Amino acid sequence: xxxxxxxxxxxxxAQLLLNRPEVYNAVDLDMARQCVDYVISLSADNSVxxxxxxxxxxxxxxxGDLKWALGFPHGPSAAFHELAARFHQMVxxxxxxxxxxxxxxxxxxxxxxxxxxxxxxxxxxxxxxxxQQAYTSNGLCIDGGGTFTLPRIVGLARALxxxxxxxxxxxxxxxxxxxxxEVVEDGRALEEAMxxxxxxxxxxxxxxxxxxxxxxxxxxxSFETHIERERAGLCSCAEHPDATEGMRAFxxxxxxxxxxx
Numbered sequence: 571x572x573x574x575x576x577x578x579x580x581x582x583x584a585q586l587l588l589n590r591p592e593v594y595n596a597v598d599l600d601m602a603r604q605c606v607d608y609v610i611s612l613s614a615d616n617s618v619x620x621x622x623x624x625x626x627x628x629x630x631x632x633x634g635d636l637k638w639a640l641g642f643p644h645g646p647s648a649a650f651h652e653l654a655a656r657f658h659q660m661v662x663x664x665x666x667x668x669x670x671x672x673x674x675x676x677x678x679x680x681x682x683x684x685x686x687x688x689x690x691x692x693x694x695x696x697x698x699x700x701x702q703q704a705y706t707s708n709g710l711c712i713d714g715g716g717t718f719t720l721p722r723i724v725g726l727a728r729a730l731x732x733x734x735x736x737x738x739x740x741x742x743x744x745x746x747x748x749x750x751x752e753v754v755e756d757g758r759a760l761e762e763a764m765x766x767x768x769x770x771x772x773x774x775x776x777x778x779x780x781x782x783x784x785x786x787x788x789x790x791x792s793f794e795t796h797i798e799r800e801r802a803g804l805c806s807c808a809e810h811p812d813a814t815e816g817m818r819a820f821x822x823x824x825x826x827x828x829x830x831x
Contacts, residue, residue: 573589573604574588574589574590574598574600574601574604575587575588575589575601575604575605575608576589576626577608579618580764581768582617582618582619582620582768582771583618583619583620583621583622583764583767583768583771584612584615584618584620584621584622585621585622585623585624585760585764586605586608586609586612586621586622586623586624587623587624587625587626588601588605588623588624588625588626588630588631589626590626591625591626591627591628591629592627593632593635593637594625594627594628594629594631594632594677594678595625595626595627595629595630595631595632595683596631596632596633596634596635596636596637596638597631597633597634597635597653597657597682597683598634598635598638598653599638599649599652599653599656601635602653602656602657602660603656605656605657605660606656606659606660606663609621609660609663609664609667610663612667613663613666613667613668613669618669619669619767619770619771619775620669620670620671620672620767620768620770620771621667621669621670621671621672621767622671622672622673622674622760622763622764622767623671623672623673623674623686623690624673624674624675624676624759624760624763625676625677625683627677628676628677628678629676629677629678629679629683630673630674630675630676630677630678630679630683630687630699631679631680631681631682631683631686631687632678632680632681632683633680633681633682633683633684633704633705634650634653634657634681634682634713636708639653650710650713654713654714657682657686657713657714658714658715660686661685661686661689661714661715662715664686664689664690665689665715665786666783668775668778668779668780668782668783669775669778669779670691670692670766670767670770670771670778670782671689671690671691671692672690672691672692672693672694672763672766672767673686673687673690673692673693673694673763674694674759674760674762674763674764675687675693675694675695675696675699675701675750675759676696676699676757676759676760677696677698677699677700678699678700678702679699679700679701679702680700680701680702680703680704681702681703681704681705681708681713682713682714684701684702684703684704684716685703685712685713685714685715685716685719686714687701688715688716688719688720688723688749689714689715689719691782692751692752692763692766693744693749693750693751693752694750694751694752694753694754694759694762694763694766695741695744695745695750695752695753695754695759696741696753696754696755696756696757696758696759697741697753697754697755697756698741698756699741699759700738700739700740700741701738701739701744701749701750702736702737702738702739703716703720703732703733703736704736705733705736706733706734706736707736712733717729717733720732720733722789723747723748723749724747724748724749728747741753751766752766772828773828774807774810774812774813774816774826774828775812775828776806776807776810776812776813777807777812777813777816780803780804780806780807783803784796784799784800784803787799811829812826812828812829815827815828815829816828
């Protein structure tokens with residue numbers, strides 16, 4: 571199987587680069603499988619304290635590979651049934667990973683590229699890059715968790731507008747709507763995403779993991795249940811060496827130094 575996803579390591583930060591530049595990193599079944607395998611292994615690797623996802627070439631990801639889907643032996647419905655199973659597992663692993671995942675959006679992020687970027691914790695977007703949900707213009711419905719993440723970022727009315735009209739979203743508009751964390755000059759998205767990942771890696775991963783977990787699940791539980799989960803998280807964090815260091819640093823009026831787990 572050709573390597574359609576490239577894994578690189580830079581110290582404590584892992585880079586996952588979608589590697590089908592000839593088709594703008596469109597996702598077929600092989601790419602989805604490779605993404606899932608890498609994300610699962612990185613989630614379990616304690617030497618990794620952050621993950622950056624980007625694309626080779628001019629695009630972040632142009633979405634699902636429609637040519638592949640149309641040529642699937644059992645038809646496009648069967649193709650998407652298989653593809654979505656893997657792609658959804660990738661999205662779930664990203665959301666459940668107790669370490670930061672940053673999308674370096676170096677070019678167009680459409681369809682599956684848009685929704686995987688939304689699944690990441692943070693997005694650094696090149697100035698000329700474009701977001702586009704793209705599904706509905708192809709007669710499909712939004713996939714990859716996009717109908718869950720999008721209204722939680724921009725609100726229901728704007729999410730429906732994005733779904734119905736499918737207008738391209740510039741980096742400036744994405745920043746105004748909260749769809750991206752930062753906009754940088756072209757050619758610097760990966761560099762700035764790596765800088766962000768390194769900054770987060772110097773902070774407490776225990777604290778980040780619990781905060782991400784609690785915020786992600788906050789939409790799905792009652793208030794009473796959720797604050798009990800907060801208490802469990804707080805107590806778990808307090809048992810971790812990061813909390814001991816953080817609290818001592820506060821009392822001693824110095825900057826904390828968090829260690830690799």
